[in-house]
Amino acid sequence: MVDTLRAEKPYRIGIIGDKSSLVPFWELFANLGNERVLGQLGLVALALHDKAPVGERFSATLNLPVHAGWRDMLAAHPELNMVIETTGQQPLIQDLRLGLPPTVSLVERAAASFFLRLLSSDQMWVACKVDLMHTQTLLKNVIDQLKEEIVLTDRNGLVLDCNKALMDRLGVSKSEVTGRHVRDVFHLPETPSGNDNGGVSPLEQALATLQPSEATLPQVDDNGRMHYVREYFYPILDDAGAVTSLLCIRRDITNRTQMELRLQQSERLASIGEMSTYIAHEIRNPLFAISGFANQLLREAQDEKAREKLGIIVAESRRLDGILKSILTFARPSESAPGLADINGIVRDTMDLMGMACENQSIQPILALTKDIPLVKADPELIKQCLINLVKNAVEAMPSGGLLTVRTGLAPSHVILEVEDTGVGIPPEMRDKVFSPFFSTKGKGSGLGLAMIKKVLDDLGGTVDLTSIPGEGTRVSLLLPPHLAVAKAEATG
The missing domain is CATH 3.30.565.10 (Histidine kinase-like ATPase, C-terminal domain)
Structure with a gap:
């Protein structure tokens, strides 16, 4: 029985009525959208009760042959296996019930209107589904092209969806990521340190304030290399202001941070170099005198305790001179011999x-x-x-x-x-x-x-x-x- 219901049967349909009943009825056909839909319905011909020349077209859009009565229509189109009656007049319906052959099904006005509206809704749903799928595919392709890792979670931080960048970094499929906590896939510490949120995780801050939160976090990979990542958390709220989900974005900013640190260090080194050169020169002159007199006193001193103290002065003077030489070497431009x-x-x-x-x-x-x-x-x-x-x-x-x-x-x-x-x-x-x-x-x-x-x-x-x-x-x-x-x-x- 089920197979019989599912079997596809080609319908060849004739429409019976007058112009007053066919105009509103045809509007239902027009609302279905295009000729492809009409072709699927299998409309073949029209039969009018009011006066109309045989062979006349009902309208430019309803491009069907018109016959003077339903018997003429059946004679001209023996392939018809269904007729739709649009007037609702009982005498005509009774005449059709008695005169139609057993191979032709009769669909009365009320039933036809119901099924046409149902078909209209179905076609609209299909069109919406196609548009939605197209938009979804476009959005997915755009998001998958981004280098940033993007994750959508529920309000508890469990992953609902993610983009290709995250899966590539973790080396897993989407099904293996779905359901895991965002802490696991972003490697968020429970109690982060060194970020710009005062030690508070940006995830917790976003949930607590219901406002977007972001932070730069240092992370060490499995090879011992330092990375800097900027992580963003955007709470998505419902009409009542409650968090329904979280949009989480992770961007690796190691190269940018390294350039900033190099620039800062260059500026710092320039200032240190100028100051170090001046201080080293100013200290070395009195240090030279202190070391010289201490060495002379050490040679002349007879008391063992005095010699011990003078030895400490000489040793510390030499150590200080070594530090000054290191500072001067660092402050001066490298004068390396070509080789x-x-x-x-x-x-x-x-x-x-x-x-x-x-x-x-x-x-x-x-x-x-x-x-x-x-x-x-x-x-x-x-x-x-x-x-x-x-x-x-x-x-x-x-x-x-x-x-x-x-x-x-x-x-x-x-x-x-x-x-x-x-x-x-x-x-x-x-x-x-x-x-x-x-x-x-x-x-x-x-x-x-x-x-x-x-x-x-x-x-x-x-x-x-x-x-x-x-x-x-x-x-x-x-x-x-x-x-x-x-x-x-x-x-x-």
Whole structure:
């Protein structure tokens, strides 16, 4: 029975009536939209009761042949299997019931009006559905092209939908993201620190204030690299002002933040350089006199306690002079001698020099040197000093011993020199400060080691890359410009 009901039967329909009844009836057909819909209905011909010449067209839109009566219409169109009566006149209906053959179904005016209105509603629904699907596809394509990660959640923060950027970063499908809390997919901490909302999560702030909230959060990826992300939370409210859902956007602003930090550091270094040069020169003159007189008194003193105190003065004077030299070296432009540096040779010489310090702290040095790497266009002494500073930092980060790996390699446009330790690592909140002058995590020294390295690399046209995972270790990579063959050709030409 079900299959019989579902079976498609082609209908060939004739309409019976007069002009007064067909005009409002035809308006229902016109409201259905277009000729495609009329073709689906299977309209074939008209039969009029009032006077009308045979073969006349009822109207320009109703392009159907007109017959003088329904019997003429059936004779001219034997394929008809349904007629629709539009007048509602009982004599005509009775005549049709008695005269129509069994193969032709009769649909009276009331039933026809009902089904036509139903069809009109169905066509409108289909049109709306098509428009909605088109709009939905367009919106999805636009959102999926954005680099920002976009997530729609319910009022409890559970993911309802997301765009392609988020799925690509997580490496999962949408079904695996749906239902998870936005904290999991955005890696939001329960009690964030270091953001610009006073330590309050922007998610909680948006829910509490019912206002958009945003914050910049530092995050460390699985490889120990620092990222800065800007996260936005927009509560979506109903008419009563209650939160129904949340629109969450996550944008990686690491490159922009790095450029801003470099600009700030350049301005800070310029001011520090001018001030440091002036102060160092002013201090060195009286320091020279203090050190000279202290040395003379030390040679002449006979009392052991006096000699001990004078020795402290001389030692501290020398230490202060060393700090002043570091400040002056940092403040002045790098006066590196032009030359070519053999990175592998510098690593071997430096590790021979630092081997005793590693052995004393139970540190195992590992050299992973790549053969046949090009020379570096730089002063070998400057590169050696940078490497010594990095090795010293690594040794100090492993007071209980560990592994110290120095490796070299070749990138598409740089020679790589890396120093990696298995020490305590650097906390995320200190990651931005390690290249700042006079900043130290060890409580001693001038804090100019990494700042000097960065300055040297900037002058050479290279870069410094730092990755660190607290409790696992730190890796500092120097990307140095290679000596190109074209440079040699130009020089000899």
